[in-house]
Amino acid sequence: MTYCVGLKIDRGLVFMSDTRTNAGVDNVSVFRKMHSWAKPGERVLVLLSAGNLATTQAVISLLEERSKAPDERNPTILEAPSMYQAARLVGDTVKEVIQQSAPTGQNADAFGASFILGGQINGMEPRLFLIYPEGNFIESGEDTPFFQIGETKYGKPILVRAHEPTMSFEETVKLLLVSFDSTLKSNLSVGMPLDLLYYERDSFKIAMQKRFEQDDSYYRAISDGWSSALKTAFASLPDFMR
Amino acid sequence: MTYCVGLKIDRGLVFMSDTRTNAGVDNVSVFRKMHSWAKPGERVLVLLSAGNLATTQAVISLLEERSKAPDERNPTILEAPSMYQAARLVGDTVKEVIQQSAPTGQNADAFGASFILGGQINGMEPRLFLIYPEGNFIESGEDTPFFQIGETKYGKPILVRAHEPTMSFEETVKLLLVSFDSTLKSNLSVGMPLDLLYYERDSFKIAMQKRFEQDDSYYRAISDGWSSALKTAFASLPDFMR
Numbered sequence: 398m399t400y401c402v403g404l405k406i407d408r409g410l411v412f413m414s415d416t417r418t419n420a421g422v423d424n425v426s427v428f429r430k431m432h433s434w435a436k437p438g439e440r441v442l443v444l445l446s447a448g449n450l451a452t453t454q455a456v457i458s459l460l461e462e463r464s465k466a467p468d469e470r471n472p473t474i475l476e477a478p479s480m481y482q483a484a485r486l487v488g489d490t491v492k493e494v495i496q497q498s499a500p501t502g503q504n505a506d507a508f509g510a511s512f513i514l515g516g517q518i519n520g521m522e523p524r525l526f527l528i529y530p531e532g533n534f535i536e537s538g539e540d541t542p543f544f545q546i547g548e549t550k551y552g553k554p555i556l557v558r559a560h561e562p563t564m565s566f567e568e569t570v571k572l573l574l575v576s577f578d579s580t581l582k583s584n585l586s587v588g589m590p591l592d593l594l595y596y597e598r599d600s601f602k603i604a605m606q607k608r609f610e611q612d613d614s615y616y617r618a619i620s621d622g623w624s625s626a627l628k629t630a631f632a633s634l635p636d637f638m639r
Numbered sequence: 640m641t642y643c644v645g646l647k648i649d650r651g652l653v654f655m656s657d658t659r660t661n662a663g664v665d666n667v668s669v670f671r672k673m674h675s676w677a678k679p680g681e682r683v684l685v686l687l688s689a690g691n692l693a694t695t696q697a698v699i700s701l702l703e704e705r706s707k708a709p710d711e712r713n714p715t716i717l718e719a720p721s722m723y724q725a726a727r728l729v730g731d732t733v734k735e736v737i738q739q740s741a742p743t744g745q746n747a748d749a750f751g752a753s754f755i756l757g758g759q760i761n762g763m764e765p766r767l768f769l770i771y772p773e774g775n776f777i778e779s780g781e782d783t784p785f786f787q788i789g790e791t792k793y794g795k796p797i798l799v800r801a802h803e804p805t806m807s808f809e810e811t812v813k814l815l816l817v818s819f820d821s822t823l824k825s826n827l828s829v830g831m832p833l834d835l836l837y838y839e840r841d842s843f844k845i846a847m848q849k850r851f852e853q854d855d856s857y858y859r860a861i862s863d864g865w866s867s868a869l870k871t872a873f874a875s876l877p878d879f880m881r
Binding site: 550551553554555557558559565566567568570571572574575579582583605615618619622623624626627628629630631633634635636637638639 | 799847871
């Protein structure tokens with residue numbers, strides 16, 4: 398499977414994704430699930446993907462190709478007039494790829510893929526979308542400032558409880574690592590390394606991009622620290638009295 | 640859906656289950672998912688159920704009927720010579736019910752149900768089983784001392800991290816309530832009240848049975864306390880440094 402999160406804070410957008418893909422437990426590989434397009438000063442777009450790897454790679458490849466070859470540049474994600482139109486473009490590409498893979502509609506589910514698209518275009522607000530395999534999509538709001546795709550359940554409780562829109566980037570990375578660590582500990586289909594990307598609002602360039610490897614000292618500090626912090630938290634609660 | 644946990648500690652067996660059943664979000668009811676049979680001094684058996692309500696009720700009814708009507712008492716769960724044979728009996732009853740519901744094998748998945756069976760029979764050790772819709776089953780071991788059925792993912796990380804076989808009953812109730820509270824906060828198909836049952840090893844009677852209602856003061860203390868304890872735990876970890 399996969400685990401990806403896109404999260405909106407007042408200061409910008411933060412993205413994290415794992416890199417494990419598997420077709421059966423003995424066919425495991427590392428693939429990047431985070432892709433970005435930038436025209437410095439004008440726009441930044443980030444796309445996270447989960448689901449059938451052939452579908453997600455085809456979608457990324459088509460978006461890539463069309464953003465590079467001038468004669469195929471219409472439609473292209475680098476020319477979309479708004480984030481909404483960029484989300485539509487990704488959605489249409491997903492539909493196109495899935496229809497090509499399963500023209501008769503047979504087993505269309507097997508080719509499914511979901512995407513998180515976030516970014517900002519100059520003159521407009523930063524926006525965050527969740528794009529379904531059917532090609533339609535929803536946008537984040539004040540009450541739901543993050544989207545998860547893939548193996549979402551293990552890491553959700555901490556996101557729900559600890560997220561605050563006023564968080565700093567540094568706190569947000571900590572929150573995401575805790576959420577990813579809970580998922581990594583519970584599900585073999587999500588694996589290290591983890592990719593991180595930070596976009597600061599109104600900057601129109603990528604502020605930071607980093608890969609956390611298994612032996613990253615900050616990741617280890619969070620993973621080990623969270624285990625013992627949880628035990629302390631748990632011990633601080635009153636025992637049941639018969 | 641449902642959330643049920645059966646957990647083995649050195650001192651005995653602890654069971655907890657929610658009570659919500661739903662067929663669509665506008666057809667929600669409260670049903671007990673915890674059933675027990677006891678012959679004081681001789682045996683105690685506890686069964687937790689998840690899945691299709693018609694299937695689980697039919698299984699419980701058949702087990703109940705056969706444990707009461709003397710002429711149908713063979714096979715009966717109150718006469719099974721071992722916990723292993725009791726698990727086989729439950730498994731066979733599940734198979735029987737599902738085959739009756741879906742004789743052609745069509746849509747057999749829709750009638751599926753899983754069970755956790757735990758208990759002790761005099762002269763033998765306490766044992767805990769997970770019974771699949773196919774009627775086969777597995778037993779807990781030292782490395783996997785608990786089973787979950789239903790909506791298992793949200794509440795798993797804390798069980799994995801905080802469980803110790805040497806825990807007291809009182810600590811175990813606290814752990815289960817934290818695990819249930821994380822699930823309740825994330826998934827509408829799991830709902831209060833919660834049923835608790837404690838069996839103390841070699842006692843051959845039920846030590847305690849309790850229903851936690853929404854306004855139960857201990858449940859509230861854990862639910863509120865865990866939120867703030869988690870925030871404190873989270874704040875205690877070092878922020879990311881760019």
